[in-house]
Amino acid sequence: MPLDLTPLSADHFDDWLEATRARLVTLRQESGMFVGEDAGSHVDAVLGDLLSAGHETETSLILTIGEEGTRIGTVWLAANSGVLIIVDLAFAIDPTARQLDELLDELRSLARRQHVGRLSIALHSSDIAGRAFVEGRGFEVASIQMLLEPLPSRAPRASGGLVVTPMTPERFTSFAAASEAAFAEDLVSSGRYSAEDAVVESHRQMELELPEGIDSDGQELFTAHVDGAEVGVLWIGVRRRGGRPHAFILDIEIASDQRRKGYGRDLMLAAEHEAARLGADSIGLHVFGFNTSAITLYESLGYRRVEERFLRTV
Known part of the structure; x- marks a missing residue:
């Protein structure tokens, strides 16, 4: 039975937002991209920008991923410049390869219906589940944020x-x-x-x-x-x-x-x-x-x- 992607209901939005904020903060801290309270401040800015009207924000689409009555996770989408952006992809269970394949098929179909030509997703180094989704499914690395910490004690040559x-x-x-x-x-x-x-x-x-x-x-x-x-x-x-x-x-x-x-x-x-x-x-x-x-x-x-x-x- 194919996956079922349905819009997140308004009465579940607050719980989703709280869990998503905690998840995004943790990913930023674990990857080392942000330190301490910086991670929370950055996530709050992102959430405030992309969800300015909360559940009613027209430029965002939050979908529940389910199969035969079992909730697999959620996917948060936005579109910009001909790209369907996967802002966040969170799983409640460990998805199978088949489920990840079907999720990609559903997202590709959604993109085509919206006349969008590309899918985009940004993943922190600690996002194991997200990386499982892109691996072997035709995604290519478009850009990379890199960090050197601490600075080594080496002088210019x-x-x-x-x-x-x-x-x-x-x-x-x-x-x-x-x-x-x-x-x-x-x-x-x-x-x-x-x-x-x-x-x-x-x-x-x-x-x-x-x-x-x-x-x-x-x-x-x-x-x-x-x-x-x-x-x-x-x-x-x-x-x-x-x-x-x-x-x-x-x-x-x-x-x-x-x-x-x-x-x-x-x-x-x-x-x-x-x-x-x-x-x-x-x-x-x-x-x-x-x-x-x-x-x-x-x-x-x-x-x-x-x-x-x-x-x-x-």
Whole structure:
């Protein structure tokens, strides 16, 4: 008998919300993406944004997953930019492979009825059940959040000759334009956005991070040189994590004609050095799934995956 997906009733919403909040907080804490009360604050912001009208929020759909009268779990859905987003997938029992296959079939059918071309789900490293759902079912990694904690006590490699200095206002102008354009291209390549939506999203994030340009608070921008010639750029945003400074690499780039010379590793080590100088004892970054060479580099330096977003064509 096929699975039965039915809208969550209003009288069960409060219980679902309480359990979902607790689950999402735990996943963030267990993965290490957030520390202590930071996890709760982040989850509350997400819930407030995506469920602004509670059970009556028109942009969210919460479904109960059942089979022959047995409640298997719930799935919370939202749609954006041609993508059906699985915001949360929670199981009350350990689902069988057949049940996971049928759940995917039901979600694909729902997406097609809504004229949506892709499914998306973000999973923390500790979400074993969610990972069982995506494994072997055609999902691909679209993007990864990575974390290095604590910062290792290793200095920048002196033998590489790479020197990092604060970016000048003159260099910032061309950097900002190139960074915004490159990020838009990466959003399209990741499969998460259309070309038009990617331009809008990239500009939105640039304005959010750099409202005052190079003088924006909490933003550290650098150029990297070897023998006086620029070979790359580095942009670090200073966040708070567990009440302490946390460095987040917003952009790191080696010039195309300077790659495969070890400068990428040198610049990552320089980023660690700058993070420590800023008082941080952890550093994070975001990388797109198609950038396999960068992922290999980061993992070789000890970065671990704390959250991955998966995409699947319907």
